Amino acid sequence: MARPRTHTLELRAEIMACALATVAEHGIAALALRDVAERAGTSTAAVYSLFGNKEALHQAVLISAFTAFADAQATDPPTDDPVTDIAGLGLRYVGWATEHPRLYEAMFTDAAAGLTRSPELDTARLRAIERITDAVRRALDAGRFRPAPVDTVVTSLWAQVHGLSVLTIAGQIPEEVDVMSAAWAVIEGWLAPASPA
Template sequence: MGRPRTHDEALRRTLLRLAATVVCEGGVHALSLRRLASDAGTSTTAIYSLFGNKAGLVHGVFQDAAKRLSDHLAAVENTDDPAEDVVRLGLAYREYALANPQLYAIMFSDRFTELDLSTEQKDEAAETFEHLVAAIRRAQADGRFKPAPVEHVAISCWGMAHGLVSLELSESIPPGLDLAAGYEDALRSVVAGWLN
């Protein structure tokens, strides 16, 4: 009978979650492997076994954030109306960000610039954008959207969603303004502007 494996996927997920919180709140320089191991109830040996080193852990945090967002957007099933699918992707984007504020911040705040990502990792992050691009291409192919550069349509839709979500998460909203109530209307207004 072999010894139980202690450096498993559950520990990996715990370390990623705790590390994301530290990096989100204090930046990469605030991440101490010794402290992280203590908080996770494990050893630094486990961290090195799972991630190689601190840089591997930090890159793992970013990759985890990108994969989770991509998976969440991929779960939005296509309908017969690709223009409506663009709105649904915007709603899913907000849903993800509100449920995972630390992971969202890892990808889209100034913490991103501290990570010193490889080109491959940046490409992985950019793949999250492809879900929106694919829906826009379908909308154009179906004649629902105006024939315009896909990137222009995508950046306007994503910019609206990202801007409003970022305002909501940072609580940079004037008193009395219910951003959540107007979020879907704002998305629909942008999408309506591209309709044929």
């Protein structure tokens, strides 16, 4: 008879990988402790021991997804042109969302909103918008964007790429639509008027 696996950090990582794979394939509604345990080759008791409960595992999945998203946003270093940086961040945003649609949905659905807040999840969520917040602040400081609170501009740009991501994932954008022009129009709306020569 095989000896039971001890509740190690390695087993925790394996359970986490299986939970992420489950959500990536089937969505957050498919996250069931028994199924994740079976997929990881362990017991439900081990999942409870290492994560506490289903909500904690759900939070861990979201933290991992937000972290992966933030890492993707940070693949290119900032340049001297914050407006170009903002456009690049938007492209990477939509790219990540469409490559990981079920994880993206898990990050921004009612199920995620209903979770008990935790410092770890709040930190992961904030890190996900760190790069765009920095680029917007630099654009405002340089006079490239018209004056406005940083959070207002970030929310405007975020809403645009979020909507574009959701529509793309749902296959709702007609083929004839120039998505890049639609995305740039929102950035252009924030540009400061050119100074008279």
